[in-house]
Amino acid sequence: MSNPPDNPSPRKRLEGLRADLLMGQGIGEKTDETMLPVIAGFEVRKLIGRGGMGSVYLAKQISLDREVAVKQVIAKLGNDDAFLDRLEREARIMARMRHPNIVTVHNFERVAGGRATIVMEYIEGGDLRDQINQNPKGMPLASAIKWTQEIADALSKAHQSGVVHRDMKPENILIGHDDVARVTDFGLALPLGENATRLTLTGSTVGTVDYISPESFNASEPDARSDLYSLGVIVYEMLTGKVPRGNFKAPHEVRSEVPVSVSHAVMQTLKSDPNERVQSMDDFLELLKATPRRSMRPISIILILVAVVVGLWMIPWSSKEKETPDSTLPQEKEEQITQSPLDTEPMESTELFIANVPVYGEWINLLSPANKELVRISGGWEISNGEVTTDDGVCILALQKHLPESYDVRTTFVRLSGRYSIAVFFAANGTVGTVDIDGWEDHLSGVQSVDYVDLRRRQNFIFPIENGRRYTLQIEVRPDHVRVLIDDEEKCIFDIGGKELGVVFPWAWNPTPSDASLAIGSYESPTRFEKIEWRAVE
Structure with a gap:
């Protein structure tokens, strides 16, 4: 009878792995951490990490004058051509996979001595x-x-x-x-073994x-x-x-x-x-x-307490009114009390009709030298001849601190290069949200985030921006909805009534209306904003 097959535990299975491979030690020659390697095209500054595949250095990429992280694959692993082929394939995939929460791979290069160099985004x-x-x-x-x-x-x-x-x-x-x-x-x-x-x-x-x-x-x-x-x-x-x-x-x-x-x-x-x-x-x-929304703000609790107190104060008066016999009430008063609201004839006053028609204020230019509320939040901005142009960073420019409950904002822009979103930050319901155009890799556009949900999991529309083309974006903000138009064509109406707005994490900004009720931004995509203006709506 044959022995039953051995079924080792998970930790037992790890015993076959070489400790020196796992820790990146004992492979080839030991290196002195004080001796930095010479890498063509880079000014290596210091060692910032060491692992099973090799060492990672902080370096300056001379050609682009930027800080990067450079990983050098250790010599013995690098001698395996099949390993390097696979490493290069996956590095290429990662270089194409742009995402704000993934460290970007800029370059992969095989170097002398069977080594490989991977150049990555440096995160401080x-x-x-x-x-x-x-x-x-x-x-x-x-x-x-x-x-x-x-x-x-x-x-x-x-x-x-x-x-x-x-x-x-x-x-x-x-x-x-x-x-x-x-x-x-x-x-x-790490690979399974040396070869x-x-x-x-x-x-x-x-x-x-x-x-x-x-x-x-x-x-x-x-x-x-x-x-x-x-x-x-x-x-x-x-x-x-x-x-x-x-x-x-x-x-x-x-x-x-x-x-x-x-x-x-x-x-x-x-x-x-x-x-x-x-x-x-x-x-x-x-x-x-x-996940439940965070607890109510103090002002909400105060309003509820006030309502309760007022309600308790009104109870005695309500009781006294109920104790009054119906026969003692004047006839006209009794009719007013017993008449159903549904029986009331509708008002046909001209005043009521006029009250429902919006009254628009004058458009106010926010790029005027007279606007003292312009504040650079992040990124590079160049202001010239009444226009602003952003660089390839995460760029946000605050424009206005105080806005009424209802208003319109309009901007004319040209995305010069890049492939990520432009945004208008706006205040509503005591919070600040954004209208992003051409975001999240899939050209998603619309209002985000609403009650902590961004465009990937809620209402949106698809709008890929064509670089070099001029667009006019108009956003109509009301207490219960936001209407988005591009080149005078309505794209979508978003319900925001009673909802909390927010700014999604890639913008790395969490403003309140007191910080800025209106701002513009471009995400790693140089953009020229030719006009930005707003008007009040009553």
């Missing part, structure tokens, strides 16, 4: 591990939920592009000084075993659901300060202030069987959308 700040370490009992909920949404957005984009990360961990999530989370090292995790051609293996670095999905230990290739599991572990740790191991409690049972809906969403990612998990990042984001 730290990583998510730093944030978790600073909050051992759980991070502030607002930050945790915000970063979770940003990370999930990034992974959703990657999965749509056919890329699975396979090595999600807090160290691979950078948190910049702009408070934005960005995922790095897509498809650039392997497979580029990625989830958890193939010491210390990341906790983030590996159960199916990653099997021979089958992990899919996008593996990233979901890893993200669930990360979010659990962000919320509670603990890594979920063994029989673990739901996040809201560990930390009472965690919303149950968020706790439920996280638990749906942590199922051992991938078929029982939430099946996509978009589905996970939908679960997060169920």
